[in-house]
Amino acid sequence: MDETKAFSIVSALANGVNPLTGEVFPADSPYQTADVVRALFLVLWILERRPKPRSRASTADNAGKPWSSDEDQRLLTQFDEGMSIADLARGHLRTVAGIQARLEKHGRVTPAMNASARRFADSNGRSRTADAPAG
Missing domain, CATH: 1.10.287 (Helix Hairpins)
Known part of the structure; x- marks a missing residue:
C-alpha cells in the first residue's frame, strides 16, 4: 500500500x-x-x-547508466561554458559524484577539486577550472 x-x-x-x-x-x-x-x-x-524521503530515482534517473558519446560531449561543452556541477547533475539526471567522476575521466577536474572549485575565464573568454591549462 x-x-x-x-x-x-x-x-x-x-x-x-x-x-x-x-x-x-x-x-x-x-x-x-x-x-x-x-x-x-x-x-x-x-x-x-515528517520529512519526505527523497527518491534518488526522481533526481538521478541516469545514475549508474552508461554514458553515450553525445551525452559526454554535451557534458563537456556545458562544463566548459561555465555550468555548475550541480546544474549539470540535474540536467543529465545524474548524481553530483557521477558528474565529478566523468569530468575527472575527461581531465576537466582533478580529484582534489570539488563541486565548489573556482572557475575563471582564460584569455579567450572561455571558462576553465583553476588548474586547467590556458589555451
Whole structure:
C-alpha cells in the first residue's frame, strides 16, 4: 500500500467515516471515542510534518547508466561554458559524484577539486577550472 492511500484511510477514520463505504460511523463506534479520534489525528499530524524521503530515482534517473558519446560531449561543452556541477547533475539526471567522476575521466577536474572549485575565464573568454591549462 502506498503512503497516500494509507493517509487517506487514516484521515477518513479520524473524521468518523468508514473509508470503504463512505458512511459515517455510529456514535457508539470505537472510531468515535475521544481517545481514538485524538490518536488518529495525532498520527496524521506526525505524518504531515515528517520529512519526505527523497527518491534518488526522481533526481538521478541516469545514475549508474552508461554514458553515450553525445551525452559526454554535451557534458563537456556545458562544463566548459561555465555550468555548475550541480546544474549539470540535474540536467543529465545524474548524481553530483557521477558528474565529478566523468569530468575527472575527461581531465576537466582533478580529484582534489570539488563541486565548489573556482572557475575563471582564460584569455579567450572561455571558462576553465583553476588548474586547467590556458589555451
